[in-house]
Amino acid sequence: FADGYKSALDWGLRHRWWVIWIGVGALVGVILAIVGSFMPSYIDAITPARVFLVLGIAIALGVSLFGSNRARRLRANLAGAAVFAFAMAGAGAIGHFLAGIKGAPLFQFTFFPNVESGLIQVDVTLAPGSSLDRTLAVVERVEEAAMGIPEVDYVTSIVGRQSSGGFGVGNTGSQYASLSVSLKPKRALLDTIEFWKAHDESLRTRKQTTIQTELMQRIGKVPGAEIVVYGQGNFGPGGDIQVAVRSLDPANALPAAEKVAEVLRGLEGVVNVGLSSKPGKPELSVIPDRTKLADNDLSVAQMGAVLRVLYEGNTDAKYREAGREYDIRINLSDDTRKQVSELDNVPITFRQGRPVLLSEVAQIQRTVKQDKVERLDRQRQVTAYGYLLPGYVAGSTGAQLREILRNTDLGEGVVWQELGQNQAQQNEQGHMAVAFLLAIIFVFMVLAALFDNILYPFIIQLAQPQAMVGALLALMITGKPFDIVGFIAVIMLIGLVGKNAILLVDFANTLRARGLSRHEALLESGRTRMRPILMTTLALILAMMPLAVSLGRGSEFRSPLGVIIIGGMSLSTLLTLFVIPCSYTIFDDLSRHIGGGMRAVTGRLLKQRDGDDERPGGDGKGEGTQKPGEVPDRVE
Structure with a gap:
């Protein structure tokens, strides 16, 4: 099995861009399938793929400007861009088709997981x-x-x-x-x-x-x-x-x-x-006329107090018998309270011996108001x-x-x-995004310190998007929504998935330091580290199985955590064995080109300085000349 993997890795390293685009296609394809499942029609589902077609054409034109055989390279790159865009459109259409069979979008999200309360x-x-x-x-x-x-x-x-x-x-x-x-x-x-x-x-x-x-x-x-x-x-x-x-x-x-x-x-x-x-129930609304109330030296509170006595009653009077006290409630009779005409003639107060009737200072209407304010x-x-x-x-x-x-x-x-x-989800999603970014930054800082290089951490962190794809696929297959517990699992994945890539990259650097070429070092590193990678991944997956299958009562609360870690680690491990070595070669070439460019710029600056020093008085120390074969004491 190890020899077979070594042969497959050898092919992948020789066709590294194919491997990279397959990995990128898996990530983008799953996302477009999810987006397509939300779309109302197939046309809308494949529309996002147009962006990748335009982007692929732009990249193909840019890449074809460099090197020889530009026309041939342009045709090949345009064909590759068209195939990639067609595959992404197919992913969107498949997502819409599966959503139609399921009767709901493939991917659902909520804040709090659903558990059985009984x-x-x-x-x-x-x-x-x-x-x-x-x-x-x-x-x-x-x-x-x-x-x-x-x-x-x-x-x-x-x-x-x-x-x-x-x-x-x-x-x-x-x-x-x-x-x-x-x-x-x-x-x-x-x-x-x-x-x-x-x-x-x-x-x-x-x-x-x-x-x-x-x-x-x-x-x-x-x-x-x-x-x-x-x-x-x-x-x-x-x-x-x-x-x-x-x-x-x-x-x-x-x-x-x-x-x-x-x-x-x-x-x-x-x-x-x-x-x-x-x-609520039908009721009588008394609408006061504040101008007429003021003309009669009355307030709304006084009018309300009278109406309260009429309907709720007054219990100032008491009846006492055998040491017990009973309230005497005085109010209007039920028949009178139901007749609006009788309520119009209720006196509110007396002014100079003349009664001020309710109809003179307010209007009475039959209304239906809200039962709660x-x-x-x-x-x-x-x-x-x-x-x-x-x-x-x-x-x-x-x-x-x-x-x-x-x-x-x-x-x-x-x-x-x-x-x-x-x-709660809207209030917390900002904090969740900050926690996600901090996790990525902290992992990058640790990896940069480990490899003493700022490009190699990017190789390791390429496993993180692959893990996200596996997590999404696992949730869609099991039909579980993405919730706060699943987000915790995603943050855990950021640190967990890097271990496989660290094993590959670190051992490859060790082999190169011993004198092996980059290609041979990657092949030997993959063959040697494949067994510990599979063993540690399998151990983690088996440890998460009880969480994923919800063994105990109420354990469905923690189930998304196990599902996401299992899905993310499984797919990330499979892709890491091929994508990470191919990415290593690309970043290594990039690092060599950047280093070569920096050395060339530094060399020109030093050469220009040496030329200035050879001019009379150029070094400011007198003669400004140097004898043939003489090595300068210091170069600043």
């Missing part, structure tokens, strides 16, 4: 004014549907209240209810492997998302009720997609939030779209939210949403902001 939430909302009995009947139907699923352990129900759901104050009223469906523990892979141990037979095998979908089907449509079924989030309460809409004008916030909700309904994979603030930074806020179907992630869907909202007119003075994990 808890499903159900929110029930009826029409305003619905009785508790009506709400309770719907809750009992949901409970019956949930308990009919074998994987459900128990159900907890609350009638008359809903949790805040991440939107501030929770909803209270007879039309609201919430249920928490607790699932049985999930059987892990380790439970199956340890067959000699006795395990609980009630452990479930189906995923939480599958059970959640079945629960939605069992509940079905309930007339007059809005039922939302969603998994308990791992990033806090609230919908998977949340957009807060704010405005200084309260009248603009709700219409703008409704526009955002319509955009959410149009996104693929988003269901159960709603608003944090909904229309939220403010942030003194602005009225309404949050639009939605939940994602299984197979969709917040990061990819949020990117589509942002693109649409940037081109949507929500009204004057209206601003919007994402909440939830998309907000």
